[in-house]
Amino acid sequence: MLAYLGPQGTFTEQAARGLAKPDDDLTPYDTVPAALDAVRRGDVDAACVPVENSVEGAVPATMDALASGDPLVAVGEIVLPVRFSILVRPGSTGSVKTVTSHPHALAQVRSWLAKNLPEAQVVPSSSTAAGARAVLAGEFDAAVSAPVAVHHYPLEELATGVNDVEDAKTRFLLVERPGTLPAPTGSDRTSVVVTAADRIGALSELLAELALRRINLTRIESRPTKGRLGEYRFYIDLDGHVAEPAVGDALAALHRHCPETRFLGSYPRAEAGVGKTDDSGFEAAAQWLTKIRTGNGA
Amino acid sequence: MLAYLGPQGTFTEQAARGLAKPDDDLTPYDTVPAALDAVRRGDVDAACVPVENSVEGAVPATMDALASGDPLVAVGEIVLPVRFSILVRPGSTGSVKTVTSHPHALAQVRSWLAKNLPEAQVVPSSSTAAGARAVLAGEFDAAVSAPVAVHHYPLEELATGVNDVEDAKTRFLLVERPGTLPAPTGSDRTSVVVTAADRIGALSELLAELALRRINLTRIESRPTKGRLGEYRFYIDLDGHVAEPAVGDALAALHRHCPETRFLGSYPRAEAGVGKTDDSGFEAAAQWLTKIRTGNGA
Numbered sequence: 001m002l003a004y005l006g007p008q009g010t011f012t013e014q015a016a017r018g019l020a021k022p023d024d025d026l027t028p029y030d031t032v033p034a035a036l037d038a039v040r041r042g043d044v045d046a047a048c049v050p051v052e053n054s055v056e057g058a059v060p061a062t063m064d065a066l067a068s069g070d071p072l073v074a075v076g077e078i079v080l081p082v083r084f085s086i087l088v089r090p091g092s093t094g095s096v097k098t099v100t101s102h103p104h105a106l107a108q109v110r111s112w113l114a115k116n117l118p119e120a121q122v123v124p125s126s127s128t129a130a131g132a133r134a135v136l137a138g139e140f141d142a143a144v145s146a147p148v149a150v151h152h153y154p155l156e157e158l159a160t161g162v163n164d165v166e167d168a169k170t171r172f173l174l175v176e177r178p179g180t181l182p183a184p185t186g187s188d189r190t191s192v193v194v195t196a197a198d199r200i201g202a203l204s205e206l207l208a209e210l211a212l213r214r215i216n217l218t219r220i221e222s223r224p225t226k227g228r229l230g231e232y233r234f235y236i237d238l239d240g241h242v243a244e245p246a247v248g249d250a251l252a253a254l255h256r257h258c259p260e261t262r263f264l265g266s267y268p269r270a271e272a273g274v275g276k277t278d279d280s281g282f283e284a285a286a287q288w289l290t291k292i293r294t295g296n297g298a
Numbered sequence: 299m300l301a302y303l304g305p306q307g308t309f310t311e312q313a314a315r316g317l318a319k320p321d322d323d324l325t326p327y328d329t330v331p332a333a334l335d336a337v338r339r340g341d342v343d344a345a346c347v348p349v350e351n352s353v354e355g356a357v358p359a360t361m362d363a364l365a366s367g368d369p370l371v372a373v374g375e376i377v378l379p380v381r382f383s384i385l386v387r388p389g390s391t392g393s394v395k396t397v398t399s400h401p402h403a404l405a406q407v408r409s410w411l412a413k414n415l416p417e418a419q420v421v422p423s424s425s426t427a428a429g430a431r432a433v434l435a436g437e438f439d440a441a442v443s444a445p446v447a448v449h450h451y452p453l454e455e456l457a458t459g460v461n462d463v464e465d466a467k468t469r470f471l472l473v474e475r476p477g478t479l480p481a482p483t484g485s486d487r488t489s490v491v492v493t494a495a496d497r498i499g500a501l502s503e504l505l506a507e508l509a510l511r512r513i514n515l516t517r518i519e520s521r522p523t524k525g526r527l528g529e530y531r532f533y534i535d536l537d538g539h540v541a542e543p544a545v546g547d548a549l550a551a552l553h554r555h556c557p558e559t560r561f562l563g564s565y566p567r568a569e570a571g572v573g574k575t576d577d578s579g580f581e582a583a584a585q586w587l588t589k590i591r592t593g594n595g596a
Contacts, residue, residue, distance in 0.1 A: 054522060058356070103401060103424055124424040126401055201509030203518070208506065211499030220501070220520050220532075224352060234518075 001025050001044040002174075003035040009129035009149035011080060015172035016048035017148070018078045032061040039177060040070045047072075052171045053082070058221050063235055066175070066264055067193045067223075074191055074265030075182050076174035084109050084163045087132055087143045087155040094141070096120050096158070100131040101144035109144050112162040117142075171270070182267050184241035189218065191264035193235050194254055195225060202257075203234060209253040210238060213246045214278050241266040245282035299323050300472075301333040301345040307427035307447035309378060313470035314346035315446070316376045330359040337475060338368045345370075350469040351380070356519050361533055364473070364562055365491045365521075372489055372563030373480050374472035382407050382461045385430055385441045385453040392439070394418050394456070398429040399442035407442050410460040415440075469568070480565050482539035487516065489562035491533050492552055493523060500555075501532060507551040508536060511544045512576050539564040543580035 004016035006028025016026050027044060029035035035047040049062045066072060084105060088096065099106075099113060100123045106113075113120065123140060125131035131143035132153045143149075147160060173191075182188075196202040203222075210217060219237040240247040242263065255261045291297030302314035304326025314324050325342060327333035333345040347360045364370060382403060386394065397404075397411060398421045404411075411418065421438060423429035429441035430451045441447075445458060471489075480486075494500040508515060517535040538545040540561065553559045589595030 103422070106424075122424075124401075124422045126404075126420075126422045200512050200514050203515060204502065204505035204509035207502035211502035214498050216498050217501060220518060222518050 001027060001046075003027050003029050003038045003044040003047040005032055005035055005049055006030060007127055007129040009132055009146065009152040010127060011082065011146045011148070011170055012048060012050055012172065014146055014148040015050070015078050015080055015170070018080070019048055019076050019172070019174040032059070033065045036065045036069070036072060036175065039072060039175060042177070046075070046174055046176045048172055048174050050170055051077075051173050052219070054167070054169045058235075060223065062173075063193075063221070063223060067233055067235075067262060071178055071262060072175045073178050073181075073263065074173040074267050075176050076267050077171060077189065077270045078174075079169050079171045079270040082108065082163060082165075082168035082170055083147055083161055084128075084144050085147045085149070085160040086158040086162055087135060087145050087149060087153070088141060088158045089135060089138070090154060090156045092141070092156075096141040098123055098140040099142045099144060100125045100134055100140040102126065102128050102131065105131075105144045108164060108168065109162050111164040112159075116159070116162075173265075174267075175265075181241075181243065181265075184243050184266070185268045187269045188239070188241040188266050189237055189269045190240055190242055190247055190251075190266045191235070191237050192251060192254065193233055193262045193264060194258040195233050195260035196258060198232070206234070206254055206257055209257070210236075210250050213250045215240060215246055215250050239269075245279045249282065299325060299342040299344075301325050301327050301336045301342040303327060303330055303333055303347055305425055305427040307430055307444065307450040308425060309380065309444045309446070309468055310346060310348055310470065312444055312446040313348070313376050313378055313468070316378070317346055317374050317470070317472040330357070331363045334363045334367070334370060334473065337370060337473060340475070344373070344472055344474045346470055346472050348468055349375075349471050350517070352465070352467045356533075358521065360471075361491070361519070361521060365531055365533075365560060369476055369560060370473045371476050371479075371561065372471040372565050373474050374565050375469060375487065375568045376472075377467050377469045377568040380406065380461055380463075380466035380468055381445055381459055382426075382442050383445045383447070383458040384456040384460055385433060385443050385447060385451070386439060386456045387433060387436070388452060388454045390439070390454075394439040396421055396438040397440045397442060398423045398432055398438040400424065400426050400429065403429075403442045406462060406466065407460050409462040410457075414457070414460075471563075472565075473563075479539075479541065479563075482541050482564070483566045485567045486537070486539040486564050487535055487567045488538055488540055488545055488549075488564045489533070489535050490549060490552065491531055491560045491562060492556040493531050493558040494556060496530070504532070504534075504552060504555055507555070508534075508548050511548045511551075513538060513544055513548050537567075543577045547580065 002020050002024045005012040032049050038044045039047045050059045051062050099120045103124045105128050128145045132145045132149045134140050135143040136153050216239040221235045222232045300318050300322045303310040330347050336342045337345045348357045349360050394415050397418045401422045403426050426443045430443045430447045432438050433441040434451050514537040519533045520530045
């Protein structure tokens with residue numbers, strides 16, 4: 001059983017299908033916290049939630065819901081290009097007088113609509129899938145939807161790839177209760193959220209711990225901690241797997257520095273990274289330390 | 299003349315009114331880039347744009363539009379609590395059967411609606427102001443709006459402060475063409491966007507330059523640079539004014555490290571910060587350096 005941010009027929013369902021095992025049942029939930037709580041309660045095995053979009057930015061609902069409550073860890077990620085299609089009722093040959101979708105989607109196809117359907121009235125809906133349903137019900141002529149919507153609604157594509165920005169992408173995480181970690185693949189990402197003291201240089205010290213171990217940071221975002229003024233949470237993504245010596249040693253260092261440290265998972269990267277962190281030296285150094293501590297070397 | 303992200307009757311207009319001079323004309327623009335381009339062209343003197351929301355996160359449209367194009371600098375900021383009102387037609391005493399607003403606003407009053415108007419049908423609109431206009435036109439019974447909307451539409455408040463999260467806030471910037479900077483007040487913020495090389499430790503070095511000068515970081519956010527794979531922009535807010543020795547010295551250091559550095563302004567903080575950066579030592583050090591370089595000291 002796999003939860004995802006619903007409704008059916010959206011990009012998150014498309015991502016969930018990409019991350020699911022062949023026999024997984026997919027269940028839509030109304031909100032990101034609801035989907036994650038279903039995993040925490042054990043109602044489902046995993047949840048697929050959006051975490052970052054190249055046009056809209058980070059998804060604070062996901063970041064906040066992962067940072068609090070019972071811990072969950074990401075075991076996989078998928079990056080989907082944001083592609084929109086224009087869906088109409090099958091056999092509909094008349095002109096398109098009305099177009100509906102979620103305001104975010106409408107904003108991302110504004111130029112295409114102005115060029116190709118300049119006369120059409122644009123009407124907002126509560127989600128891209130709700131727009132598709134309204135077209136099916138005959139309320140509007142066309143909907144701007146994720147391509148996956150055609151799996152749920154008997155609609156036809158009038159056009160596809162109608163988004164104004166061509167390289168927009170959304171990243172999704174597959175999240176489970178803590179358990180066996182995915183094995184390192186040599187191209188992994190590790191996510192962690194830490195609370196830093198409200199002190200000059202606190203973040204600089206944390207990042208120095210990563211840099212000194214030659215660990216590549218791929219994303220950092222600060223969010224105010226709710227309720228505690230002036231205290232920040234930092235969401236950090238880095239290249240490598242916690243099973244690797246350099247990453248493990250760095251996470252231990254973050255734990256020493258930070259009042260709160262929460263591991264959000266190590267999982268295969270969807271896109272190629274810079275490759276494996278250089279761990280040479282860590283094992284030799286540990287052996288040397290053991291020797292000098294036991295009087296067997298110097 | 300002051301541009302703002304429209305339409306009329308939204309939080310951004312409310313922020314613009316708070317930042318405007320008494321005789322400023324306020325003009326709404328459809329998008330953040332359109333408002334900023336109006337400043338660049340000289341059509342208006344300044345623009346008020348949202349930059350950060352405690353619930354929704356950063357506003358990527360604003361960050362991206364400030365990072366490219368002709369440079370603009372912030373000269374002021376304002377932080378507004380996100381408060382929503384329920385607006386109805388004056389004298390309307392019947393029950394509320396339909397409620398409309400932008401999906402973001404509807405999401406932020408979900409609990410209030412479930413408790414107080416459980417029977418009402420919820421219908422999305424393209425903006426909170428569009429929802430207010432639809433109520434005025436008699437299409438729906440109630441709109442979820444910014445309190446400022448009652449200045450534009452002859453509607454009445456059925457309830458106010460209906461937002462589920464009480465401490466949600468949005469930060470807005472007042473942006474102008476580069477010119478005379480606002481004078482330091484002792485409680486200022488400086489914003490800068492830098493491009494860091496795609497190299498391990500690059501960000502750590504930048505933040506060390508701030509920490510070594512005892513400069514307090516108040517926000518950091520990474521965004522991928524469009525078109526150049528693996529290169530990141532970092533949006534950094536810090537306490538202090540560029541006219542102060544420590545901050546000026548730190549910005550010069552960032553300029554040495556980074557392929558691109560863009561100053562986004564020094565302006566009075568809306569909320570109290572940690573106070574003035576400690577500049578003691580900078581002047582004495584400069585005098586000492588001059589002396590030893592000229593053979594007058596050691």
